[in-house]
Amino acid sequence: MRQLPGHPGRPGDTPFTRVAGGSSAAIANRDRSCDKNPAFRYDGSGTECDEYPFATTSQTTTSPFSAMPVPAAANNRQGNILSDGILKNRINVDDLYYVVVKTSSTRSGSPAKNSTLNTQFTSYGDNAGCADWSGGDATNSVQIPGTSKRAWFFSDSYLGAPSDRRNLFATSPIRNSIVVQDGSTMRTITGGNTCQELNQDLDFFKRYAKTPAADPDGGFFWTGDQVASGGDVVKFYYHGRPNDIAWVNDYAAVATLSGSALSAASTSAAPTMTITPSKLSCAAGGPDAMWGTMVMRWSDGNYYIYGTGASVPHKLYLARASAANLTNFSGWQFFGGSDLRTATGSGTATWTTCARAKPLPIGEGATGGSIDYINGTIWLIQDDYVNPNSFSVGTISAHPSQTPWGFTDRRIPLYDPPEGTHTYPTTTGCTSRGSRTG
Structure with a gap:
């Protein structure tokens, strides 16, 4: 069965080669990928190792591969499915075969969510007191260093009970907020002056809560990404200011937040912080990138900081910095191009000054996204525009790459927003009943 009639394989496909289950080759494969692999750790809950490619293939230890802890019952069911497939398709030892993965699509349906x-x-938002978060957008989070607590960052946020928003004056909207989660307990960090909305002894404009990261010159800060560094959290923001139509984002900024202060907030009834972000800008021109929309640490020890161009159409830019230079903009290096191999997203990058930075080889997308390293591949998840010049929102897609700079228009569609295509500014309106996490 060296030839596979009717299935020559798609471009880029590699067939598997079967080895006998229980053979020395299969046992050695399983040892390398699971039992004796120092990178794999069981989670201590009675799970078993689910390796892919299978231990019964000679490709088990080639890259990329996956080895994850799964429930024993699920592992047994999957093993039975594999055995049945080998028998029904008469796949003998040393035969070549392909695995075709079929999934139930969530596109145009409901995305997966963490129900808990x-x-x-x-519950926290719907039962909010006057100093508590009850809704916000642009959500992201980070585990506070040295603790099991998590800090959640929001841009525009509501404080107070959702029902109090009906009269417009009984609650405070603030430009950014932080919620510290300690297990089932939550505390909202503001800039102070909470619970004064109905205090008629105060001047009207002094009755409302302050934002933790405030701009004294009449602008505002919205939340970017963040990363734990040492005992602190390095937090990126982008600055906005009102204009004749709505607003414009004009620069990025960064601040260092004390991990111990964030942790202590979970024990305070109404914690406050004063955050003063520092402006990031190229002294000699360069892209008008909102640096810090996404941040990741790579295997070379550097932090890779992504920035979305503020001008239309939005380009994606990249910089890198050591841990010591993460908040020192003059110590950053900027992507200046690469000998990209499009099929895999690999290749060597060149690094230059901010003024000579070039965009990554990926088409225009929305002004934010998520990035992570999963099973040997970096994944960029973003909302790909239908028409970037008119801000037409399209499909949420995952773009794979082998390097932090190798993202292209190669993508896997994940989800079509059920509302359909929107153009900016959105004119369909939105409600503020109940609490929302963005």
Whole structure:
């Protein structure tokens, strides 16, 4: 069965080669990928190792591969499915075969969600006191260094009970907020002056809560990404200011937040912080990138900081910095191009000054996204525009790459927003009943 009639393989496909289950080759494969692999750790809950490619293939230890802890019952069911497939398709030892993965699509349907976390935030928001978070957008989070607590960052946020928003004056909207989650307990960090909305002894404009990261010159800060560094959290923001139509984002900024202060907030009834972000800008021109929309640490020890161009159409830019230079903009290096191999997203990058930075080889997308390293591949998840010049929102897609700079228009569609294509500014409106996490 060296030839595979009717299935020559798609471009880029590699067939598997079967080895006998229980053979020395299979046992050695399983040892390398699971039992004796120092990178794999069981989670201590009675799980078993689910390796892919299978231990019964000679490709088990080639890259990329996956070895994850799964429930024993699920592992047994999957093993039975594999055995049945080998028998039904008469795949003998040393035969070549392909695995075709079929999934039930969530596109145009409901995306996966963390029901427990969603319920916790809904309960917290719906039962908010006058100093508590009850809704916000642009959500991201980080585990506070040295603790099991998590800091959640939001841009525009509501404080107070959702029902109090009906009269417009009984609650405070603030430009950014932080919620510290300690297990089932949550505390909202503001800039102070909470619970004064109905205090008629104060001047009207002094009755409302302050934001933790405030701009004294009449602008505002919205939340970017963040990363734990040492005992602190390095937090990126982008600055906005009102204009004749709505607003414009004009620069990025960064601040260092004390991990111990964030942790202590979970024990305070109404914690406050004063955050003063520092402006990031190229002294000699360069892209008008909102640096810090995404941040990741790579295997070379550097932090890779992504920035979305503020001008239309939005380009994606990249810089890198050591841990010591993460908040020192003059110590950053900027992507200046690469000998990219499009099929894999690999290749060697060149690094230059901010003024000579070039965009990554990926088409225009929305002004934010998520990035992570999963099973040997870096994944960029973003909302790909239908028409970037008119801000037409399209499909949420995952773009794979082998390097932090190798993202292209190669993508895997994940989800079509059920509302359909929107153009900016959105004119369909939105409600503010109940609490939302963005």
